[in-house]
Amino acid sequence: MPKISFVDAINLAISHSMRKDKKMICYGLGATDPKSIFGTTKFLEKDFGKKRIFDVPTSENALTGVSIGLALNGIRSVVSHQRLDFFLLAFDQLINSAAKWYYMFGAKKPVPITIRLIIGRGWGQGPTHSQSLQSIFAHIPGLKVVMPSSPQNAYYLLKDSIFDPNPVVFLEHRWLHNLKSNVSYKKSNKLSGSKVVKKGKDLTIITMSWAVHDVLDVSKRLNKEGIDIEVIDLSVIKPIFWKNIFASIKKTGRLLVIDTGAYTGSISSEIISEISINYSSRLKTPPIKIAMPDFPEPTSYGLTKNFYFDKLEIIKNIKKILKIKKTLQIEKNIKLPTHHDVPGEWFTGPF
Amino acid sequence: MNNKTLLSMYKKMQFFRIVEETIAARYHENKMRCPVHLAIGQEAISAAFSQVAQKGDYVMSSHRAHLHYLAKGGSLNSMISELYGKENGCSLGKGGSMHLIDLKVNFMGSTAIVGNTIPISAGIAMASKIKKEKSMTFVFFGDGAIEEGVFYETVNFAIVKELPIVFVCENNFYSVYSPLKPRQPKDRKIFKMVEAMGIKSFKADGNQIKKCYRTFSDAKKYVDSKKKPVFLEFETYRHLEHCGPNNDDNLNYRGSKEILRWKKKDPIINFEKELIKKKLLNKKKIYLEKNKIKKIVNTAFFKAEKSSFPNQKEAYRNLYA
Numbered sequence: 001m002p003k004i005s006f007v008d009a010i011n012l013a014i015s016h017s018m019r020k021d022k023k024m025i026c027y028g029l030g031a032t033d034p035k036s037i038f039g040t041t042k043f044l045e046k047d048f049g050k051k052r053i054f055d056v057p058t059s060e061n062a063l064t065g066v067s068i069g070l071a072l073n074g075i076r077s078v079v080s081h082q083r084l085d086f087f088l089l090a091f092d093q094l095i096n097s098a099a100k101w102y103y104m105f106g107a108k109k110p111v112p113i114t115i116r117l118i119i120g121r122g123w124g125q126g127p128t129h130s131q132s133l134q135s136i137f138a139h140i141p142g143l144k145v146v147m148p149s150s151p152q153n154a155y156y157l158l159k160d161s162i163f164d165p166n167p168v169v170f171l172e173h174r175w176l177h178n179l180k181s182n183v184s185y186k187k188s189n190k191l192s193g194s195k196v197v198k199k200g201k202d203l204t205i206i207t208m209s210w211a212v213h214d215v216l217d218v219s220k221r222l223n224k225e226g227i228d229i230e231v232i233d234l235s236v237i238k239p240i241f242w243k244n245i246f247a248s249i250k251k252t253g254r255l256l257v258i259d260t261g262a263y264t265g266s267i268s269s270e271i272i273s274e275i276s277i278n279y280s281s282r283l284k285t286p287p288i289k290i291a292m293p294d295f296p297e298p299t300s301y302g303l304t305k306n307f308y309f310d311k312l313e314i315i316k317n318i319k320k321i322l323k324i325k326k327t328l329q330i331e332k333n334i335k336l337p338t339h340h341d342v343p344g345e346w347f348t349g350p351f
Numbered sequence: 352m353n354n355k356t357l358l359s360m361y362k363k364m365q366f367f368r369i370v371e372e373t374i375a376a377r378y379h380e381n382k383m384r385c386p387v388h389l390a391i392g393q394e395a396i397s398a399a400f401s402q403v404a405q406k407g408d409y410v411m412s413s414h415r416a417h418l419h420y421l422a423k424g425g426s427l428n429s430m431i432s433e434l435y436g437k438e439n440g441c442s443l444g445k446g447g448s449m450h451l452i453d454l455k456v457n458f459m460g461s462t463a464i465v466g467n468t469i470p471i472s473a474g475i476a477m478a479s480k481i482k483k484e485k486s487m488t489f490v491f492f493g494d495g496a497i498e499e500g501v502f503y504e505t506v507n508f509a510i511v512k513e514l515p516i517v518f519v520c521e522n523n524f525y526s527v528y529s530p531l532k533p534r535q536p537k538d539r540k541i542f543k544m545v546e547a548m549g550i551k552s553f554k555a556d557g558n559q560i561k562k563c564y565r566t567f568s569d570a571k572k573y574v575d576s577k578k579k580p581v582f583l584e585f586e587t588y589r590h591l592e593h594c595g596p597n598n599d600d601n602l603n604y605r606g607s608k609e610i611l612r613w614k615k616k617d618p619i620i621n622f623e624k625e626l627i628k629k630k631l632l633n634k635k636k637i638y639l640e641k642n643k644i645k646k647i648v649n650t651a652f653f654k655a656e657k658s659s660f661p662n663q664k665e666a667y668r669n670l671y672a
Contacts, residue, residue: 023481051481057511062470062504069474072459073409075481092501096464097471102672105452105460106443110672142670165672 001182009151009183010040010116010172013158014078016185018048021076024162026053027063028080028116037080038118038177060086064093067113068101068167076112078162082351084117084171085128098167099142110165114158119209119260120174121308122341123349126299132260132292134208135267137169138238144168144191145237147260149212151181153195153235160191171237173210173260174351175343193236194244200230203321204248206271207258208234210343214311215258218318221330227322237267242274249275253284254321258314259291266291288317304341311336352564354631356402360560361626362640363398364619367418369644370427373652374417374434378596382656383434385447388415392558392590395618396521397422399563400489403571407486409457409475411468414449415521415589416461419491425453431651437658444661457486465526466492466499469518473505476516476580487515487574495526497541498534503548509580510549517570518545518582521557527593528604542584550582557585558618588613 004012018024026044028037032055036042044053056063060081067077081087087094094115101111120129137145144166148154154172161168168191197212198219207215212233219229230248234240249255255275257268272287290309298304311334319328337344371389378387390397397418404410404423412419420430426441433440434448442450449463459475462468472490479486496502497520509516522541524531535541546552551573555566563585570581590613592599600610626632 025481057504057507059501059504059508061501062473062508065467065470065501065505066474066477066508069459069471069476070478071474072471073475073478073482075478092464092467093470096467097462101460103670104442104446104450106441106445107669107672108442108452108454112672144671 001184003180003182004151006151006154006176006179007039009155010158011042011044012185013155013162014041015044015047017078017159017162018044018052021163023074024052024076024078025070026078026080027056029056029058030082031055031080037082038174040116041080060090061093064090064115065097067115068093068098068111071111071113072101072109076162078114078116080116082118083129084119084133085131087115087117094143094167094169095140099140102166103142111167112163112165114161114168114170116170116172118172118174120351121210121297122175122304122343123347123351124299124301125297125351127296129351130297132209132262134171134237135261135265135270138267138270142167143238145171146191146193147171147173147209147235147237149176149209149233149235151179152183153233155183156186156189157191157235159188163188164191171209175210175347178344178346179213191236192241193234194241195233195235196230196244196248197233198229198231200228201252202228203254203256203318204230204232204245204252205256205258206232206234206245206268208237208267209260211258211260214314218311218314218330222318222328225328225330227318229318234267240271245271245275246279249279250282253282255283255287256317256321257287257289258309259289261292263289263291263294285321285323288321290314290317301341308340310340352561356564357626358631360398360402360564361622361632362644363401363422364394364560364622365641366644367394367397367421368619369641369648370421371417373648375591375596377652384436385434385449386594387434387448387596388594389591389596390415390418390589392613392617393521393523393587394418395560395563395622396519396557396585396587399560399567400519402564403567404489405486407457407484409459409472409479409486409488410491411459411472411475411488412451412461412491413465413468413493413496414461414463415493416449416451416491420451420453420458420461423453423458424456425451425458426455427647427651428654429453432655432658435655435658436660437655438661438665439658443665466496466501468492469496469502470505470508473509473514473516476509476514477512480515487517487571489517489519491519491521493526494520494522494524494531494541496520497545498526506545506548506550506580506582513579515574515578516580517574518580520582520584522584522586523589525589525593525605528602530604542582545582545584550580551577552582552584554584554586557587558616558621560618560622588616590614
């Protein structure tokens with residue numbers, strides 16, 4: 001298994017899909033420019049030619065409609081946007097058309113399109129370059145919403161999204177782009193989510209995207225202190241795959257949901273609601289939700305200092321739910337990043 | 352234009368009008384429980400189009416779509432059943448009047464949001480080009496769609512990509528009750544403005560069917576030979592209200608002189624006179640033709656009424672493919 005970056009995993013998933021489906025095309029603003037959407041579309045023009053991968057006008061709404069039309073006439077496409085926020089101009093095509101087409105025309109034609117949206121964070125991305133709006137997409141019947149967290153699941157989730165017969169909103173977090181890990185090139189499968197990424201019996205933590213890594217790091221280290229946490233990486237935000245979630249709650253009886261989106265009306269609210277409705281008798285303590293504040297993300301380095309939740313915040317809530325009063329080793333030893341607003345040394349802006 | 356074409360265009364217009372008038376006449380029964388946007392007065396454009404479009408050509412439309420659907424050969428029975436919300440409706444009763452589809456004749460869909468199918472049509476045209484099909488795509492919309500950003504986005508993209516698409520603007524001067532005056536600058540010529548983007552544009556009187564026919568033929572030839580998109584503007588007028596079966600002249604948003612002027616330009620009455628003069632038609636032939644059409648239309652309504660509603664479980668089926 002080769003060790004590759006998240007960016008390369010995305011790139012390979014597109015490339016392998018284009019090899020598999022000879023008609024499939026890929027486009028987006030900057031898809032063939034020198035930076036090739038953070039490197040995610042690099043080499044594709046050389047491998048597949050200008051007809052199958054190309055740059056486009058800055059017309060998010062029309063280009064979404066174009067992808068629907070392509071699908072209706074037998075051509076699958078991947079459309080990429082460098083920020084989720086830019087794509088908000090395309091809500092008519094996404095919500096009124098793509099999401100409903102198959103249903104509202106009596107199941108005559110499916111709309112297999114994949115829309116890649118990149119979510120920013122920190123380094124002054126500010127109010128309109130950092131929105132994590134998975135819950136808005138998840139609210140629309142007919143859409144599928146996917147949020148990978150690692151090179152491995154980025155690779156297979158993207159391939160599964162591309163070959164899914166429905167419109168898929170694929171949300172990539174910019175902070176994951178440089179992450180490296182071993183990847184096996186699995187064949188495409190039916191899109192599925194809610195993977196248990198760490199087994200445990202004391203507490204279920206459900207999370208997504210970049211937050212998975214902080215949660216996993218904390219949970220693994222807490223094992224040494226006798227705290228056994230089960231971690232579920234949601235991966236597919238819509239439809240939610242409840243089976244593993246319910247099974248985990250039945251086992252642990254405790255729920256902490258950690259969300260990269262804003263607190264109110266979030267997908268974590270939905271999870272807590274569903275668990276409360278169906279499994280309240282199994283819960284030993286009330287569930288807890290950690291999410292982003294109900295404010296736009298400010299730009300200033302100073303203002304974002306305590307805007308995000310960090311590992312200490314996660315630990316604090318784990319202790320609360322498990323009713324742990326004493327100071328844990330991890331709290332004494334934890335090393336927080338020098339700068340709160342970057343995922344690592346590799347990120348030097350500007351976006 | 353030979354006599355056969357002239358006569359079939361006349362028959363198409365009569366067919367369209369009788370369908371729409373029957374909908375209007377029976378709407379008050381409250382069995383067609385969905386909004387309808389009738390195109391009485393605008394028949395010439397669709398009838399001319401029906402003679403020019405080839406079987407393989409794709410068509411999309413917006414909320415006022417009945418005639419475009421029928422012009423491409425869409426099933427009348429499936430459309431009327433759809434209006435009644437029945438299980439044999441073209442969209443299984445999930446779409447209604449504003450969501451028509453008939454894939455057998457490449458009518459790819461009509462939707463209810465102004466401008467919404469314009470970019471989708473460009474995608475269909477692009478796929479045709481990629482697959483090296485000979486067909487082209489026609490997308491119908493009104494003057495309101497010219498005010499939507501997505502129109503400009505799509506025309507720009509169609510020009511850049513040299514897509515085989517014909518943009519057809521049926522300018523009936525009103526967006527719901529709003530005239531052009533508060534919406535677009537005085538003396539704007541829509542087709543001239545669009546032409547300035549770098550797309551071949553034609554304009555014609557949408558109530559004169561022979562002019563409509565020539566315009567569609569020219570457009571088709573242009574797309575076939577130059578492999579580039581075309582924009583068409585047809586001026587026309589709806590006789591009834593924006594949405595629903597009645598006239599709404601009592602609201603006075605359209606002046607009585609204006610309404611009268613356009614009613615004098617009725618595409619069917621004028622063309623009928625011309626064909627009578629040419630001895631292609633006479634009173635008896637007209638009577639027989641209309642009767643024939645009425646039988647077909649009444650049968651469609653009869654069948655639709657007799658059909659069942661879809662199983663209620665269908666409301667919860669086919670969300671995902």
